[in-house]
Amino acid sequence: MKLYDFALAPNPRRVRMFLAEKGIEIPSVQINTREREQFGAPFIKINPFSVVPVLELDDGTCIGESVAICRYLEALHPAPPLMGRDAKDVAIVEMWNRRAEVEGMQAASETVRNSAPMFADRGIAGVPGGFPQIPALVERGKKRMARFFEFWERQLAGNAFVAGPHFTIADITSFITIDFAKRADISIPAECGNVARWYEKIANRPSAQA
Numbered sequence: 001m002k003l004y005d006f007a008l009a010p011n012p013r014r015v016r017m018f019l020a021e022k023g024i025e026i027p028s029v030q031i032n033t034r035e036r037e038q039f040g041a042p043f044i045k046i047n048p049f050s051v052v053p054v055l056e057l058d059d060g061t062c063i064g065e066s067v068a069i070c071r072y073l074e075a076l077h078p079a080p081p082l083m084g085r086d087a088k089d090v091a092i093v094e095m096w097n098r099r100a101e102v103e104g105m106q107a108a109s110e111t112v113r114n115s116a117p118m119f120a121d122r123g124i125a126g127v128p129g130g131f132p133q134i135p136a137l138v139e140r141g142k143k144r145m146a147r148f149f150e151f152w153e154r155q156l157a158g159n160a161f162v163a164g165p166h167f168t169i170a171d172i173t174s175f176i177t178i179d180f181a182k183r184a185d186i187s188i189p190a191e192c193g194n195v196a197r198w199y200e201k202i203a204n205r206p207s208a209q210a
């Protein structure tokens with residue numbers, strides 16, 4: 001197996017953190033998306049959508065999408081379980097991970113991609129040009145992030161982790177969303193004490209260094 005990765009990008013980090021929690025090591029290849037390597041012919045063969053991460057299996061199968069990669073790794077290495085422990089828990093973890101992606105990661109991404117100079121004309125990931133930044137989306141992304149923090153503050157009031165009593169992939173997605181949003185100068189609001197406490201707890205796990 002081989003992981004197509006980029007050390008500075010948030011979605012590949014989700015897979016690296018998942019691997020670290022499982023204690024699995026997989027050789028990786030850096031695709032420097034800042035140098036536009038994702039648009040080169042060799043990588044387009046690996047992923048026609050020109051985004052990382054991708055997990056290449058020994059038979060040549062290429063699995064894109066962070067959650068699909070994690071799902072595969074979870075099936076191969078069930079312990080510790082990071083995607084649910086029984087039918088109900090699997091659904092609850094999926095629900096919160098998807099919410100973290102839509103309410104959090106998409107909001108952070110909308111804000112960063114429409115403001116960082118390096119993404120001028122590349123407002124959409126995996127597209128080499130022709131999608132100029134839309135400044136209005138920066139403000140909207142910040143409002144969406146505020147909404148994300150409000151929901152997470154309520155959820156973490158009664159739960160040790162995002163999807164309940166156990167650390168899961170939903171914590172990984174949420175934690176990396178918050179780190180990614182820092183690039184748009186978004187930080188945990190002062191009134192979100194539960195989120196801040198949870199964030200510190202996750203940041204202290206060795207996998208957070210991945």
Ligand SMILES: N[C@@H](CCC(=O)N[C@@H](CS)C(=O)NCC(=O)O)C(=O)O
Nearest residue numbers: 009010011033051052065066125126
């Ligand atoms: N939904 C995909 C998103 C992948 C994605 O957007 N990756 C970014 C890095 S975080 C990328 O490769 N961007 C390439 C670009 O900016 O053109 C996943 O979860 O893997």
